[in-house]
Amino acid sequence: MSDFLTDLRNDLVDAHARYGQRSAIERAARAHHPSRARLAAVAASAAAVTAGVVGGVALTRGTDDQVIGRRAPGVVARVALGGSATGLSLGGVASESGAAWIVVNVGDVMRVDATTNRVTARIPVAGPGSRLSQASDSIASGLAAGDGAVWATVFRLNPPHANETTLIRIDPKTNRVTRIPLAARASSYVSPGGSSIPPLGFGGGSLWVLGPQGGARFDPRTGAVADLVSWGLGDIYATDYGIAGDDLWVHAADGQLVEFDARTGARTATVAGRPAHTVRLAVIPGAGVIVGEDDGTLRRIDAASGRALWTTRLGDIVGPIAVAGDRLWAVNQAGRFERLTAISLATGRELSSLRLQPTLGTPQLEYPLAYIDGRVWVASPPGHAVIVRP
Amino acid sequence: MKTLAASTDEDLLLAHTSDAFGEFYDRHARALMGYFARRTHDPQAAADLTSETFASAIVAQHRFRRDGAPATAWLFAIAARRLADYQRRGWVDERVRRSLAMERRPLSEEDAGIIGMLAEEVTFELLADLPADQRDAVTAHVVEDRGYPQLATDGSTSEAVVRQRVSRGLATLRRRMGARR
Numbered sequence: 001m002s003d004f005l006t007d008l009r010n011d012l013v014d015a016h017a018r019y020g021q022r023s024a025i026e027r028a029a030r031a032h033h034p035s036r037a038r039l040a041a042v043a044a045s046a047a048a049v050t051a052g053v054v055g056g057v058a059l060t061r062g063t064d065d066q067v068i069g070r071r072a073p074g075v076v077a078r079v080a081l082g083g084s085a086t087g088l089s090l091g092g093v094a095s096e097s098g099a100a101w102i103v104v105n106v107g108d109v110m111r112v113d114a115t116t117n118r119v120t121a122r123i124p125v126a127g128p129g130s131r132l133s134q135a136s137d138s139i140a141s142g143l144a145a146g147d148g149a150v151w152a153t154v155f156r157l158n159p160p161h162a163n164e165t166t167l168i169r170i171d172p173k174t175n176r177v178t179r180i181p182l183a184a185r186a187s188s189y190v191s192p193g194g195s196s197i198p199p200l201g202f203g204g205g206s207l208w209v210l211g212p213q214g215g216a217r218f219d220p221r222t223g224a225v226a227d228l229v230s231w232g233l234g235d236i237y238a239t240d241y242g243i244a245g246d247d248l249w250v251h252a253a254d255g256q257l258v259e260f261d262a263r264t265g266a267r268t269a270t271v272a273g274r275p276a277h278t279v280r281l282a283v284i285p286g287a288g289v290i291v292g293e294d295d296g297t298l299r300r301i302d303a304a305s306g307r308a309l310w311t312t313r314l315g316d317i318v319g320p321i322a323v324a325g326d327r328l329w330a331v332n333q334a335g336r337f338e339r340l341t342a343i344s345l346a347t348g349r350e351l352s353s354l355r356l357q358p359t360l361g362t363p364q365l366e367y368p369l370a371y372i373d374g375r376v377w378v379a380s381p382p383g384h385a386v387i388v389r390p
Numbered sequence: 391m392k393t394l395a396a397s398t399d400e401d402l403l404l405a406h407t408s409d410a411f412g413e414f415y416d417r418h419a420r421a422l423m424g425y426f427a428r429r430t431h432d433p434q435a436a437a438d439l440t441s442e443t444f445a446s447a448i449v450a451q452h453r454f455r456r457d458g459a460p461a462t463a464w465l466f467a468i469a470a471r472r473l474a475d476y477q478r479r480g481w482v483d484e485r486v487r488r489s490l491a492m493e494r495r496p497l498s499e500e501d502a503g504i505i506g507m508l509a510e511e512v513t514f515e516l517l518a519d520l521p522a523d524q525r526d527a528v529t530a531h532v533v534e535d536r537g538y539p540q541l542a543t544d545g546s547t548s549e550a551v552v553r554q555r556v557s558r559g560l561a562t563l564r565r566r567m568g569a570r571r
Contacts, residue, residue, distance in 0.1 A: 004501040005419050006537075008441055012415055015490040016408040016448050084467050106474065139474065157429055157477070197478045212480075239479065294485070366471060381467070382453075 073342060073354050076375060076387045077117040081110050085368060085379030090199035090210070090241055091143035092320075092368020093377050093385075094150060097172035100372050101150045102379050106139040109152060109170065114373050117387060121175050125152045125168045141165070142200025144207065147220040148172070151207055153200045155191070163191050165198055165209065167223055180223040182209070186216040189228050201243035203283075204262030208248060212237035215248075217265055229265035231258060244323070245285025247303075257289065259303060271306040282321040282328060284345065290328055292318035298330065300348060310348035314341060324371030327351065327390065331367045331378065338367070340378055340388060354388060356380070399461035403454045411451070415444060418462065422469055424508035429473060433505040437497055438482040443469045445487040500553075503560035504532055517563070524559030531556045 083104030107126035126138040142153040152168040167180040190211030207218040214230040255273035280292035288303040315334030426436035
C-alpha cells in the first residue's frame with residue numbers, strides 16, 4: 001500500500017473514533033434535555049391556551065421529528081424510485097403533463113403520476129437500458145421541462161467521446177426519447193476542455209445548457225442552437241445558476257450575481273456579492289433571486305435595486321432551494337438532521353420545518369426539489385420522493 | 391464471533407467500530423482510487439476525492455441499512471456524487487474531510503506513480519518486461535499490497551533498497567505506458 005493510502009487509513013480510523021464519540025455525546029445530551037423544538041412547542045401551546053385561541057392554525061405536536069412553527073407541512077406520500085436521486089446541480093425534479101419527472105442514478109428519468117403518486121415509467125437516458133451509472137461514462141447532467149416536453153442533458157466522461165453533450169427530448173405523450181447531439185461548437189462552449197458538466201434549465205421559452213463561461217440557448221421546437229451567450233465574466237467562471245419565468249441568474253466564483261433575459265440572453269443586472277464555495281439560487285420571476293450559501297445563510301436579492309431585502313440563517317448548511325408561491329422551500333441541515341423548511345418570501349421568517357430523517361440522508365445536501373400542483377416534491381439520495389403538503 | 395477479515399462488507403459497516411471501518415477501507419481504497427484516477431487523470435484530485443469519499447462514508451455510516459444497496463454500491467454512490475461535483479466545479483469540495491478535522495495529505499512522487507498505475511490498469515505484460523528485481527518489488531508492493539518493512543525482511547535487504555526498486559520500476563512503467571499512448 002502506498003504511503004498516502006496508509007496515512008489516509010490512519011487518519012480515517014482516528015476520525016471515525018472521534019466522530020463516534022461525538023455522536024454518543026450528542027445522543028446522551030438529547031436523552032437528558034428536551035429539544036429546543038419541544039420547548040418552543042410547549043411554550044406556544046401554553047400561550048395559545050392562555051389567550052383562549054381556538055381553531056385557525058393548528059399547533060404542533062411538538063416533537064423534533066415533526067414540526068417547528070405554527071402549521072405542519074404533512075407528508076402526503078413516499079414514493080420508491082428504484083434509484084438514488086441526486087447529482088444534479090439544477091433540476092433533478094421537473095413537472096410536466098400531470099407528472100413529476102425525476103432523474104435517478106444520474107442515468108434514468110422516472111415518471112411519477114402526480115395524482116396517484118405511482119411510478120408509471122422508467123426512461124433510460126444515459127445509455128441503452130441505463131439503470132446504474134456507477135461504472136458508466138455517460139451521466140445525466142440536467143433536467144428541465146417546458147414547451148410540452150421534458151428535457152435532459154447527457155454528458156460523456158471518458159475518451160474517446162469525453163465531454164460530448166447530448167440533448168434528450170422526452171415526449172410526455174409517448175415517453176419516447178429523441179437524442180440531439182450538441183454541435184461541437186456548442187458543446188465546447190458550455191464545457192470548455194471538459195471543465196464542467198453542463199446543467200440544463202428552461203426559461204423565457206428557451207432551453208438553456210449552462211456552462212462556466214457562457215450558455216447555449218436552444219429552440220425547444222427544433223433543438224437547434226439559437227444563440228451562444230457569454231456571461232461576460234472575463235477570467236472568472238460561473239459556479240451556479242437559477243432560471244424561472246424569463247429570468248436567468250448566474251452566480252460567479254467572485255460572488256457577483258448577473259441576471260440575463262432568458263428570452264434573448266441580454267444582460268439585465270449585475271449585483272456584487274461575496275465569494276462562497278457552494279451557492280444555491282432560486283429565482284423569483286420578475287422580482288429577484290434567493291441566494292443560499294454553504295454556511296446556512298439565505299439572502300433575498302431585489303432585482304431592481306440589487307440590495308438584500310433580508311438575510312437569515314438556516315441551520316448549518318443550505319442545500320437545494322425552490323420558490324413556491326409566497327414561500328421559499330429549502331433543504332437544510334441543522335445539527336445531524338436534514339430538514340425541509342418553509343420560509344416567508346416577504347420577510348425571511350421561518351414558517352415551518354419538517355425533519356426528513358430517516359428516509360433521507362447523505363453528508364452533503366443533494367435533494368432535488370420542486371413545487372408541483374400545490375405540493376413540494378423532495379427526491380432523496382436513498383431513492384425516495386417525499387411529497388409534502390405545505 | 392466472526393473476525394473482521396471474515397466479515398462481509400455489510401457486517402463491517404453495521405459494526406460501527408473504527409477497526410471495522412479500517413477493514414472496510416482496506417478492501418476498497420485501491421479500487422476507489424483507481425475509479426477516481428481513471429476519470430480525473432489527476433493523481434492529486436483522485437487522492438482528494440478518495441479522502442472525501444471515505445470521510446463522507448464515516449458521516450453517512452449510521453444511515454447504512456442491510457436491506458438497502460450493497461455496501462460497495464453504497465460507497466460508489468457516494469463516490470459518484472463526489473466525482474460529479476468535482477467535474478462540475480473543477481475542484482474537490484473537501485468540506486466533510488475538514489469537518490472531521492482531517493488534514494489534507496500531500497502526495498509523494500511515488501504515490502502519484504502508484505495512483506497512475508491504478509488508473510492505467512497496467513497489464514502484466516508490461517510488468518513482465520521489467521528487470522526481475524523491479525518486477526518482483528512492484529508486484530509485491532503495488533499488486534499484492536505488501537509493505538516495505540515486510541518486503542525488506544523477506545528479501546533480506548534494506549527498506550531503502552526495496553523502495554528504490556519500486557520507484558525505478560514505476561518510473562519505467564510510466565515511460566512505457568506513455569510511449570503506448
